[in-house]
Amino acid sequence: MIILQVNDLVKSFGADPILSNIKLEVQKRDRVALVGRNGAGKSTLLKIITGQMSYDSGQIIQPKDVQVGYLAQDTGLESSLSIWDEMLSVFEPLRKMERQLRSMEMQMGDPAIIENSQGYEKLLKEYDSLSLTFKEQGGYQYEADIRTVLHGFQFGTFDYDTSIATLSGGQKTRLALAKLLLTRPDLLILDEPTNHLDIETLAWLENYLQSYDGAILLVSHDRYFLDKIVTVVYEISRHRSTKYKGNYTKFLEQKAERLALDQKAYDKQQEEIAKLQDFVQKNIVRATTTKRAQSRRKQLEKMDVLDKPLGDEKSASFAFSIERQSGNDVLRLEQVATGYDANEPLLTGIDYHVNRQDSVALVGPNGIGKSTLLKVILKQLPLLKGNIAYGANVKIGHYDQEQANLHSQKTLLHELWDDYPDKTEKEIRTVLGNFLFSGDDVLKYVNELSGGQKARLALAKLMMQKANVLLLDEPTNHLDLDSKEVLEQALINYPGTILFVSHDRYFINRLATKVAELSRTHITNYLGDYDYYVEKKAETKERKELANAAQQTATVTATTKKSEESSYEKDKASKREDRKRLRRIEEIEERLEKLEAEQQTHEEALCDPEVYQDYEQTHHHNEEIERLQTHMEQLMEEWEALQLEE
Template sequence: MIRLDNISKQNGRQLLFIEASAALQRGEKIGLVGPNGAGKTTLFRMITGQEPPDEGLVLVDRGVTIGFFSQDVGEMSGRSAVAEVMDGAGDVSTVAAELRELESALADPDRADEMEALIERFGEVQARFEELGGYALDGRAREVLAGLSFSPEMMDGDVGALSGGWKMRVALARILLMRPDVMLLDEPSNHLDLESLIWLENFLRGYDGALLMTSHDREFMNRIVRKIIEIDGGALTSYSGDYGFYERQRALAEQQQQAQFERQQAMLAKEIAFIERFKARASHAAQVQSRVKKLDKIDRVEPPRRRQVTSFEFLPAPRSGDDVAKLRQVHKRYGSRVIYEGLDLLVRRRERCCVLGVNGAGKSTLLKLVTGSTEPDEGTVTLGGSVKLGYFAQHAMELLDGDRTVFQALEDDFPRAPQGSLRALAGCFGFTGDDVEKRCRVLSGGEKARLVMAKMLYDPPNFLVLDEPTNHLDIATKEMLIAALAQYEGTMLFVSHDRHFLAALSNRVLELTPEGLHDYDGGYTEYVARTGQEAPGLHA
């Protein structure tokens, strides 16, 4: 359906693709992976014709429809979310627009003399609309929006009043309703809660078109794709399997290449030592010449060229008391909406509590109450003795000073820390080389999240409260964070939609339901096994 034939592409001074080739066949579901800046979004833009390759061809079969979801959703306002989604439904939305125009023309007394032609055309368009399933379109659009966690009020309200994250869901819903021959999805799992993520996973598994997508959620990727295309060093390499298979194969290939490289280096060193030793002796001139020629002809093996993710090790956190946070008979409401009535909760030292609940159940509110960011209407919230709190909230990224560089932002928080130590910290969180000189205002969402996390974890608290800490983080940085937090000896209370993160770190599950708090001993994996659901109300 789509072929990339020896494409080359340069972005400024960076070579993104060098005579790279790949193909997307009918019905294939492919994950596109590679380090940040490798050219994943550029590849999508070349397939959709928004950017041409410098050399080579992008070939799309005649008549193939492509739906492209990207993080840049543009402006939306003046229409309901349902209308916005239906407008992107391909042919049927074009026919619907003509039907609306004809209805308006039929009601216009100034066009009475055209009535016969208008009625005839209206009949033709109406038949075509029916044939395309147009009358079911509103219901289908609402079904998709409901799957992405929209309430009926949000579906019918002005899309302009929605936050950026919800507008992204509208843009995603447009593509899903369109059901094109090929879907190109650039980070569709960003901004989705766990329920929406699982719904989208099931939708894409049942989609019979071809799919090419990026995602920072390895579990999501593993359940959908059956092939991986990796962008690295200008080349496109295909692996037949899910993300886990790709990781294993890539690690194996790296080991083999490293072993080849080391063997060749040893051989070269031996040959060069011989040449250096005997080059001045006439008796060995022929042998020396022979070996010099041999060295010139050898194809040099390059060492594996992989982005190294530095591991981050916590300094020991001070010990807290055994009771870390206590909520007694807490009541909380927003307007007429009751969030909690008489909530009791005790978080104990070294517990890692993950908080689950449907949208609006009060997950973020619980974290805000514990951190003192919001007050209960009734009841008490108290932190235990010697508790040193660290709170990662989504709005923390907005509080960074845009004029400061990454390094200055770290220095501002830790003025007495050695420069080398701060540079090592920045490197752990993906800021290497000149990246530390970037001003905060130009950082992407992922870079801001990494900087806030670095600031919080350098001098570690003994109670970490994390609200969606993995949003915007790429898979490699998430793995580093999971490895670091697995060694952390403090207490954690966190909300996340990343099932790999939940399973790796939790040892207690707090499920918020309309009936109250359900408390499960054991981590997320045990919760799924016990309840048969991966998220409240959704069976695995």
């Protein structure tokens, strides 16, 4: 079922075209991504679809009963209510239904109504009907749904009576997304939903959206997120849209293949045209070959000439180099304590060692102190305790996510030239040109730039430093997908050492040789990329759970043995425990039979061609099989432990 269709949509701002003949289709349960460079018109298209912006021509077709939910980029929830009351407001129709049910229950206890058999029967039917509707619409679980979503967005430890007005901008943005998810619209439209989310929250959101009942249309620069969520990609480039099936990685592969095929077809046709034109030129005036030449000319006139493939739009082009290499020991942190309040340090007892040519991703929840740690290394914050040793010949370059090192009242040209006055204007312009600032662009003031342009300017300044150690705080923020890939390649080829903070898991996977997980009191080191880090974290959690289960089993076993050797009263207690154990064994055996049957159902489903050709269904069944297998293994461990207690 098609729930949204856009046909030949055109939008211009004045004489400047933004979107031309855009085509887009969203089916029920589709996960659709809009990708393209900053300024390509992605957010504009979302605003047009949601009726917040007009368009010049074309059609937007949508069934009347389709409910659409839209969250614009960096939209915060503004409300005078508490967190809990604001989330409850989503379910006001259910709460009204609940109040009606309570009222009916009161009426059913009224003797006057009970005596009126006809009226009482009618009331019972109305109550049964309303109860069924209430249950089907989630009336018995909406409070649990609220808690689940709030916990997922890291509000689990909050006092739900907290007023939203007192929260930070990032917290309000997360709450706006939480509220929208609770409304569960048929079509969920999200513009950069991953902004202000830490890695743990991103993982939760991915799992939530993968099982979402409705369709999703989103814009995001988070490539890991796109790979996990989307099944269809529309690229907006040169004002037009092109459709690709699959996730972001598949889109890149298909785009490259399509461009190569188009170029091959174009080259082949151009070669054919050249041969035909050459034949006509040489033979049109000869009496013996005129007819053949005229035939070739007609062939040329009838030919549908292919346009030259445009390929990719111009990309930034840069590389990071160093003046001289550092020693093998780059940074050594020993029992470091730092923060903004000397009486209450944010971080204490931090030990870590960075070697030459390490590429270390510093990860942890929002607010844990990642940026703070970078600042104390840069000596922008006081070292309250401990020691930081800098290696031989270390020269640090810093990228600040807030771009605080940029001067808003300077032009782009002088932003660089004032720092490097020995360079010629041509050299400065060349550097800026490599970062897509050309012509009169270099005479713009810094405060006129967009977030993405400021990010490119800050990277240009960083490149010119030729530092052998780079400290990067969220370097991919504000960059479009193409610029991220250029930055990644430049950093992969960088011969120095990198310590960086990022929520971009795709970026971490490509760049990191180590992942350092920060807590308030220590750093845990993982020798690998992001996927390796996630795998090892899961293994550690599983080992702890098994150890706890074994400890509990050992405790039960010891208690049972002690009871058997004790007095008559204790012997009775032991027998009770034994009966309890046997009941539990029976429960486990019954549960295992049911789980095996469920697993078999999913495995049989995977043999169905309609299922295994559908990525979403295949993914769902595989996840269920894996979940059931894990559950059965846990039950078997418990069953074996209980058998040993005989």
